[in-house]
Amino acid sequence: MPGQPAQMPPQFSQANGVYCRYCGATPAIDLDFRAHRGMIVLMQFRKLPGPFCRECGLASFRQMTGDSLVQGWWGPFSALLANPFTLLSNLINRARLAQLPPPIPGAPSLPMDPGRPLWQRPVIIGAFIPILVIAFIAFGSSNSGSSANRNNYHYLDAPTSTYHVVPNVPVIPSIPALPTTPATRDAKAAKVGDCVWDKNGDISKDDHPKLEVVPCGDSRAQATVLGKPTGPIADTQCDSQYPATDVIITHKTSIGGGPEIEDFALCLQTK
Structure with missing residues (x-):
């Protein structure tokens, strides 16, 4: 009323x-x-x-x-x-x-x-x-x-x-923990909603990308982070939880010289 x-x-x-x-x-x-x-x-x-x-x-x-x-x-x-x-x-x-x-x-x-x-x-x-x-x-x-x-x-x-x-x-x-406002942020520091680019070239074709977080309005931005699941099977969660994902990048860590173990994945949607 x-x-x-x-x-x-x-x-x-x-x-x-x-x-x-x-x-x-x-x-x-x-x-x-x-x-x-x-x-x-x-x-x-x-x-x-x-x-x-x-x-x-x-x-x-x-x-x-x-x-x-x-x-x-x-x-x-x-x-x-x-x-x-x-x-x-x-x-x-x-x-x-x-x-x-x-x-x-x-x-x-x-x-x-x-x-x-x-x-x-x-x-x-x-x-x-x-x-x-x-x-x-x-x-x-x-x-x-x-x-x-x-x-x-x-x-x-x-x-x-x-x-x-x-x-x-x-x-x-x-x-x-990484600083909250680092000068340069890589894949480890990427968060949901961030935009990234591959310094080596095309993010969808590069087998060993070198990622950097950039503003989403930056002309270099190639993809948006939809999700960042963790654990040894993190990459499988991209397809099930983020259907719009078209590029998956995994990060692996080796402890004490042992085999590399996946610790997180970036579920990306290219622009």
Whole structure:
């Protein structure tokens, strides 16, 4: 009616002024999800920074936590301290994320697909690894104790455990975050909505592109970043989550001279 102020749609009252790093939706919350990989005597720490909307955060939590459940137990320090701390930190941030309402429609990009819950994925088997190890140790100790009681023997020189923590385990430090306003930004610093160009030539034909982030109004801009999934199968998510993708560029990292492992992919739409 004339003279009455216009009312905002109800969902806009949920906006909190924080926007998701990956899809641009609001409301969002600024927190990180982490993953840990144990490699016997070496370790790798990974971090996926926020802010996250509820959908992107849930997808990131399931991906990073699932990786840790499978890869995080392989080493004494990893199993006893680093991986439990990583999983606990993710669970705490997952509880904070659950307090967010759904993203408001109209974001620049579609939120990530959270996929199936962790308990419906094969990686959930990794959650039982520490339980089985503890049960095995307890069972062995119980058998040793009952045998000693029956024969009244005391094995003073017998070792109390077959597990030894190796001192001075070398640790690979986590990679520090890039500055927020670097002079030149490469593929690692590219975000959803950024535009990139290949210094080597045609981005759609170059097998080893050298990317640089440029303003989308720049004449050099060749493609727009639609998504930046992470993990060893990140490239497969481009086709399923970003149908407009026509160029996929993957980034791989080698740890300690080992094989290269894919850590993220850029889902691009050429101009």
